[in-house]
Amino acid sequence: MEFFTFLYDALHFMVLFGIVGSALLVVKFKDLVSATIALAACSLLVSLEFFILQAPDVAIAEAAVGAGLTTAILIFAIKSTRGREEY
Amino acid sequence: MKEMSPIVKTITKISFAAIFLFGLYIILHGHLTPGGGFQGGAIIGTLMALYLVAFGAVKWRKKVLSIIESTGLLVFIGTGLLGLTTGYFFFNFIGGTDNPIFGQQLNGGELIGDVAFPSNSAPLLSSGTISIMNMAVGLEVIAALTLIIVTMGLFAFAGSEEGE
Amino acid sequence: MMSEIPYFAVVALIAIGLYIVMFKRNLIKLAMGIVLIETGANLFLITLAYRHGDRLSSPIFTSQIMGGDAAAYSLPTPHALTLTSIVIGVATTALLLAFFMKLYQKFQVSTIDDMRRLRG
């Protein structure tokens, strides 16, 4: 029983690590599309985290908004501006 | 905006009605399962984004969309205002157990066991005004998100198509 | 113990977002930073709502609330708050990006260094 509690916590921890890691990638990438991809990954993992934290409504909303719409409008914005971070 | 390959287009055509129905399902069951007006609306809005990106063109009229949006909001506020007639603002005036249609009884724990519950935790028509508000919000969100996507997409991709 | 762990992620997300907003100069990056801060705030609220019981349950109305152990359910109020803030967040992000697109169309602005017409 102890083992499975530990396993669940480890799973939880890995998801959080993924969230923070992809957020760091957003900072790191100079290429804006890559940063958008990292942001989408971050949003999707946050949605999973909401799922784990028993908030299904919020998880659906976050998946729909964070993954679908924010990425779409970010892509539109990148398309209509220059597209690469200069420095 | 150029359309994508026929494969994506065909898949979009096949799955369009299904995703649309799924969004409506989420909206309608907002009081029973996770989701609600916003979530279902966001799913359908994203479906419109899928349509836009797959077909590269849209023929929706902005005017119609904004009318739909206003209607949704008006229905929402109007439902709240109708609550004034019997109680207070946003009073659930057709809920309650004595209403024959919308006020169906919850299942008092007979159907629902000790583990989980089935696709519906209660009858569909047990929420009074909440369903109506969910639908109104769903309508509004669909229209608003579609407007956002269409406006920004056309702004981004109109005119200069990247050397194709 | 482990239910406290998300708070570290919250702090990290907000710190990363603030770092982006304060030190990155690209406008789209700035918008991403704001999205990150918002995500952090939402995660904070949801973590507050989480209850670490033996029954992990989402706050959907069932018969158990009436008869059984309501403490095992995560709190519904922060969920509602988070939904609201997600809606507000998407509106804000869309508006901000629309401004940036218009700015690029007008002045070819893509970094904050070009966005200095109003100052002093």
Add this chain to the structure above:
Amino acid sequence: MSWDWAMITMVVLVVISMFFMLLGAIGLHRFPDVYTRLHAATKATTFGSIFLAIAVIVYAVFRITDPETLDVNVGSYITLAVHTFIALVALLITNPTGAHAIASAARKAGVVPEQAVIDEYEEVE
């Protein structure tokens, strides 16, 4: 520990599923370029999710047929099985399409397949 038929089936299914899922993740690192990575990622993960979903469905079927739980709540486990199936179908439809879109985009963006012995796409360009 209860080694009934469902347990055995689930263990087998989950083991197969995990093998292919992790294979997909590792394949991302073993292969040299986008296209070959897509091979690993798409095929292996889709295949793995089929088995995971089947494991969940087996669990649901087990609960439905299990005499202990039969009278409690059949509907919820039917829903579990059916919704899992729908999610699986959604994955099966979207994954190859997404892979195709990525491959097409990469090729159009000028990413050349590495170690390629033949590239008949170049004639089109």
Add this chain to the structure above:
Amino acid sequence: MCKIVTLLPNNTHLNSYTVYAKSAFEIVGVMEAPDMFTFLVTFLGVFVLYLLLVWGSGDADTAYWAIEEVFAGLILSLISAGVARMMLGKAENTKMFLKWPLFIVYVPIFLVYLAKANIDVAYRVITGRINPGIVRIKPGLKTDLGRTVLANSITLTPGTLTVDIDKEKGDLFVHWINVQETKSEEEKVKAVCGSFSDWARRLTE
């Protein structure tokens, strides 16, 4: 004048009332008789999907569907089929809908190939032996639907991944992880697609 957000041929010669009347017709879903078939098929499909989604909503002992759910499903299915019809037009190949029982035969074959494909991928991931390339095949399928079924099928089956599709001729560009020398075109198709090209033809034409 109604401002129409479109990149398709626009209706600027119509006055706004005509446009509204037209769109009202579209929204209600009034359409000519030949399109009714597409509409019906879509409607049935999404209705079945809805029934699947709410399976188990009824009384635990007697029925698996609550009656109000069925009614709601009818209405929602009508709406979504109408909207789909409005936005996508009629399907190009309606005959395919009559062949859906063939899918039951197709799925096991597909699964077997899928398993093979994954063993193949496992082999290549572990050994790292690849011989990739992009080849052009001419499966000779006439409809987009057939090409899609073929493309998605071979994406999930051994060593192949659809990269692009020629819109006019219907040729597929396939990334092949283990390119083999082939003599004729048919042999190449056979080597890449296996029996899937036949299946796609059988299913959709």
Add this chain to the structure above:
Amino acid sequence: MSIGHLDVILIGVSLLAFGMLISLLRLFLGPTSPDRVVALDTINTLVVGMMIGLGAFYEQVILIDIAIVYAILSFVTTLFIARYISSRKEKEESQ
């Protein structure tokens, strides 16, 4: 130690989380943006798997709906990014 039916699924889900981290490494390494999209796609599939597994683990059947939504929406995300990438020339970047 007694293993229930659901614990098997929990072990699987944990392994999936591990695979998700491995894929995140590819997202980090790149080198081109299509590579990153591939990693994102993989993460999506893994996460859908995790959601199905966790939904069964919690015995909250309605949570499976989220997996469906997620599967559909991540597809749209992938398409959007792919659509944009195809319109520009990809350069090999160092980082």
Add this chain to the structure above:
Amino acid sequence: MSFYNDLITHAPAIIIAIPLLFAFATPLIGKINKYVRNAWAFTAVLLSGALAYVLAWEVFKNGGDPNVYVFGGADGTAFDVLSNVRISFYVDGMAAFMGIIMATVAFAAVIYSFSFVKKYTGQDKYYTLILLVLAASFGMVFTGDVFNLFVWFEVSSVAICGLIAFRSNRGESFEGAAKYLIYSTIAGLFLLFAIGLLYGQYGHLNIKYLSSAIGANGSMMVLDKIVLGILITVFSLKAGAVPMHMATPDGYSEAPAPVTAMMVTASQAGLYAVFRTCFTLYGGNIQNSLAQIDLVHAAGYLLVILGVLSMFVGVTLALVQKDIKRLMAYHAISQTGYMLLGVGVGLAVFASGDNTDFAEFGRTAMTGGIFHIFNHALYKGLLFLTAGAIIFKAGTRDLNKMGGLGRDMKMTALFFIIGALSIAGIPPTNGFASKFLIYESVFKFNPVLGAVAMLVSLLTLASFVKVFYAAFMGPKNPEMKTGEVPKSMLVGMAVLAGMIVVFSLLPSLVIGEIVSPAVTSLAGPGPEIGTSLTMFSGQGAWNPLVLLAVLGVTLVIGYVIRMLGQKGTVPKGEGKKPYLFGNPTEVNGMPFVVPASNVYWGFTRALKRYYKPMEKMHSGLINEYVFWFVATAGLVMLALTFL
């Protein structure tokens, strides 16, 4: 009467529902034609404004007793078990006071808009957003729980940003809007975080419950202090206090004039939230907790510091501006400082535990500060509207390129003079009445602060003299259009100007009837400052009628002296042409007009060392602005935690 009673009971909800309902219907109504649409918007502001006045009347009649309204409850006036999840409105004296401000300014702004936005496209959206801003402002002041405060805060920010970018032909509008949006979004997220902290600690969102829970056990947690710090910083940002003011002038100056007037009220809703936080949320248990007294005392000093900084920095930066709207925006910041100063002094004294001091001058300071809110909304709204009229006619916002508008725009010039006198605090005006209270009481608190307040008033007058000189005097630019502005704009300005005149004549009545209940609802009952025609500050008294009488007598005497003089005298030589502001003179044989930017050349030159770093601070880089905000928040939190 039962209908009236029902109306009063439901008024808090209806006041918000009407602008929302009308706003959402505006796109539909706009399809009919524009006159109907204008009438529609007018009806909305009229109805909700009238209702706000009626509600305020009822609340003031009861001496500021709250009107509580719980949404969706069977009994909407009672808090019950579910109150922590129910949305509630809580309209006490202060909220009703703010409500009538919103109603007044919105009314004037909408009337003004009819002609002002005639030539722009997208008017449907304009009116929708204006009504949304109004609803959001009402919501911010009426709400009874902190989360709704956040929601209305964000609605207000987003709607205002949409309005700032309304003139889409100007690229600068988008820049200003983007900066304002980034700034307020980050502030909003901080606010959300603070609300989360509050909820996590106390499990409530309702302000009433929170105020009874905070400090109930006699000690303050660190988290409480952090929350207070965040709340003060965020709401001061909304109000435009100085270290966080950088995006405010951008937004104010780029928005269309009526929108700027609305923005003033929206920022005052932020100010209201600061006061609500300090007095109600954290001052609820102040009698029985020493720790809380210390904390709120420190918060009072923080408000004083913010106020003094705002006053001084705002006015000095306003002196050097060339853009008329930007100049006025800096003045708005500077005047916000007065309110923060007044109420901050009140708060510091209120929380010092010394009740006699509070009765002696703390309450006076608060009264002055809160009275100044109303005055500020009136004269600042009027000034922004006149600025809009000037820009409307002159076609430019650069003071150096204007001139001679006074010949055609006599009414506008008159309104401008009324507003300028009022903002500078020249005696017979309402601006003087409120500043008088602030000077006297703040002088008693700390003489230096009183001196600074007077100095800032002087500088304000100086800079408005400059504007008047540049815009209305001097030679006319031939490219400018002639004639007075359209009628509806004049009516909009006249509404506010009339209110100013009334307030100037009857300050003590206004204080007795309107301001005192507001103060009472914040700080508890206390002595009256003015109910008769004379206003007593505790140190001095002020009656505008006496001054007006003296002025009238002086005028009569002057006229008599003029009549007695010799008739038919003609001035000769140089004395024939008196030097007038802005008229061309000859310098070294060349015709020369002193440009407006050079009027205070000597002053700015002397303060070069001050202006250089200021210019560097206002660099236009949003990064640095956000940094200032975060740094201020951190400093405030540190100060509250460790002091």
